[in-house]
Amino acid sequence: MNKGVVLAADLGGTNLRMAAVDSDGGLLYRASTATPRSFDHGELLNSIEILSRECNEAIPGDHTIEAFGIAAAAVIDFDKGRIRNAPNMPELNGLDLSAELTEKIGVPVTVENDATAAAIGENWLGASRGVASSIFVTLGTGVGGGIILNGIPLRGVDGTAGEIGHICVEPAGVACGCGSTGCVEQYSSATAIMRMANELQKHYPDSLLKQNGELTPLNVFDAGMNGDELAVEVFRRMGSYLGIALADLVNVLNPEVIVIGGGAAAGWELFIEHLRAEVSKRAFKQPAERAKIIRAQLGNDAGILGAARLAFIKLA
Numbered sequence: 001m002n003k004g005v006v007l008a009a010d011l012g013g014t015n016l017r018m019a020a021v022d023s024d025g026g027l028l029y030r031a032s033t034a035t036p037r038s039f040d041h042g043e044l045l046n047s048i049e050i051l052s053r054e055c056n057e058a059i060p061g062d063h064t065i066e067a068f069g070i071a072a073a074a075v076i077d078f079d080k081g082r083i084r085n086a087p088n089m090p091e092l093n094g095l096d097l098s099a100e101l102t103e104k105i106g107v108p109v110t111v112e113n114d115a116t117a118a119a120i121g122e123n124w125l126g127a128s129r130g131v132a133s134s135i136f137v138t139l140g141t142g143v144g145g146g147i148i149l150n151g152i153p154l155r156g157v158d159g160t161a162g163e164i165g166h167i168c169v170e171p172a173g174v175a176c177g178c179g180s181t182g183c184v185e186q187y188s189s190a191t192a193i194m195r196m197a198n199e200l201q202k203h204y205p206d207s208l209l210k211q212n213g214e215l216t217p218l219n220v221f222d223a224g225m226n227g228d229e230l231a232v233e234v235f236r237r238m239g240s241y242l243g244i245a246l247a248d249l250v251n252v253l254n255p256e257v258i259v260i261g262g263g264a265a266a267g268w269e270l271f272i273e274h275l276r277a278e279v280s281k282r283a284f285k286q287p288a289e290r291a292k293i294i295r296a297q298l299g300n301d302a303g304i305l306g307a308a309r310l311a312f313i314k315l316a
């Protein structure tokens with residue numbers, strides 16, 4: 001019997017990753033390449049086509065690729081499959097990505113925001129499996145988010161729903177790339193960990209971090225696990241600020257589960273207690289007690305699996 005398979009891709013400003021995925025979420029084959037930096041959308045579409053051909057040729061002969069889901073680092077018009085705004089890939093702005101790729105590859109194509117896709121992936125096969133209302137937060141260079149409420153991903157009329165990273169937690173705080181100040185992204189991302197560690201160094205002359213030349217989020221975490229007071233303070237701030245933002249979301253959305261992923265979630269042991277304390281302190285008692293705050297399970301594959309899930313839904 002012929003087995004249905006979909007292609008799924010995670011398209012970011014640095015890497016383009018793709019996989020052939022079966023209906024159980026099994027990754028049959030993976031391919032990846034650097035995202036072309038010529039800022040020419042034709043070249044980017046060609047890269048996608050080349051990887052899709054590689055995946056198609058690599059899967060067993062009794063499998064057929066029937067649809068294609070893409071998770072893109074962009075604001076999306078989901079219904080039209082159009083890229084509204086991709087800050088790191090401006091060549092895609094306004095492009096009907098779904099229509100362009102359907103023509104090239106010959107299968108239906110869905111396009112979703114990458115953090116929303118990751119929320120869908122974790123909801124399908126990961127930490128929030130089987131849960132109707134969940135929030136996914138990813139802590140990387142920035143803070144991204146995806147929200148699923150009563151089984152439906154929130155996208156909003158302009159595709160910007162779920163931009164958790166730009167919840168204000170410090171009105172007179174650090175300037176953010178979005179034009180506002182004090183966004184949680186400026187306090188709880190991997191970038192923020194390094195900034196705060198740098199800024200606080202002068203108050204901690206004995207910090208282990210002072211002796212190390214290079215400051216990375218991992219160094220700060222390692223120092224914190226060794227009891228370094230500067231590093232512990234950085235993660236206290238990171239967790240507290242994220243907790244302030246999540247307390248608002250708990251009150252507004254009443255989720256069953258909040259899933260936290262991304263590279264900086266590796267600092268979990270150093271920030272989670274402070275995060276939970278802020279949620280308990282600020283949110284209504286009942287939704288705060290209900291909302292389980294847990295780590296993501298799918299790592300880098302959450303977006304690809306969410307995109308695959310959407311492709312299967314489109315087929316159904």
Ligand SMILES: [Zn+2]
Nearest residue numbers: 166176178183
């Ligand atoms: Zn912002």
